Amino acid sequence: MANCSTLAIPITIVGMICVVITALLGFFYAPLVDPDSWNAPEAYRILYWHVPFAWTSFLSFCLLFIGASSWYVRRSESGWTMLVIGSQLGLLFGLGVIISGPIWGSAEWGVPWDWGDVRLNSYALLTSVALFLVMSIRSQPDGQETRDTLAAIGLFGFVLVPVTAVATTLWRNRHPGVILRESGETGVDLEIKQLMGFGAFSFLVLFIGLVLLNYSIYTLRRELEEENRKIDKEVLT
C-alpha cells in the first residue's frame, strides 16, 4: 500500500505530461487530412484526445464491472473501492467524449448529435449510468443495501459497453468506424496511427496513475477513520 501511494503521484504526472505531448503533436506534427474529403480538416485534430478518452472510459467501465462483481461475490471492500473509482473515472472520461464529440460533429457533419446513431446514444446512456453512480455514492448513506443496489446498476451499465463497441460496426450511421484496424474505408495515414497509438499509451499511463491515486486516497481515508474510531473508544473506556 505504501508503494501504491508513493508511485501514484509520479505515474499520474508522467501520464499528464504524455497527454499534453499528444495534444501538442496533434496540433503541430500530425499531417493535415485531405481538405476535399473532410468538411473541417483542422477539427479532426480533436480526435487525438477524443479517441483515447473513449478508450480510457471503456477501461474505467471495465474496472467498474470488476469492482461490482467482486462486491457481489466476496463483499470485498477493495471491490467496492474499484466500483467507486471506475464510476468516477468513467464519468470523467465519458464526459470528455460527450463534450468533444458534438463539437467535432457540428464542425464536420453540420449537426452536433445524431439521434439515429445507436453508438452515440448507447454511449451517452453509459455515461449517464456513471453520473448516476457518482451522484448516488455521494448522496446516499453508505451501507450494504446501498452498495448492493449501486453494484447492480453498475453491472447493468457494463452491458452497454459491448453494445456500444458492436454498434461501431453494425448499426453505425454517421460515427466513423474503428480507426486503428486496416480497412479500405478508414485508410488512415501511418503518422496519424502512430500518434493515435502514443495517445492511447499516454492515457493508459494517466489512467493507471489516477486509479492508484484514488485507491491510495480511499485506503488512507479508511485507515484514518479506523484510527479515529480507536482513539474515540480509548477515550470513552
Place this chain on the structure above:
Amino acid sequence: MNGEIEAIVTYSILAAMLFSYTFSRISSLSKLKREIAGKPTEDSKE
C-alpha cells in the same frame, strides 16, 4: 471554416477538466498523507 477554433476550444475544455480533477486528487492525497504523518506527533505531544 477549417475547424481550428473548434479544436482549440475542445482541447481547452478537456484540459481544464482533466487537470482540475487530477490536481484535486493529488492535493487530497498529499493532505491525507500530511494528516496521517502529523497524527503521532500530535499524540506524542499530548
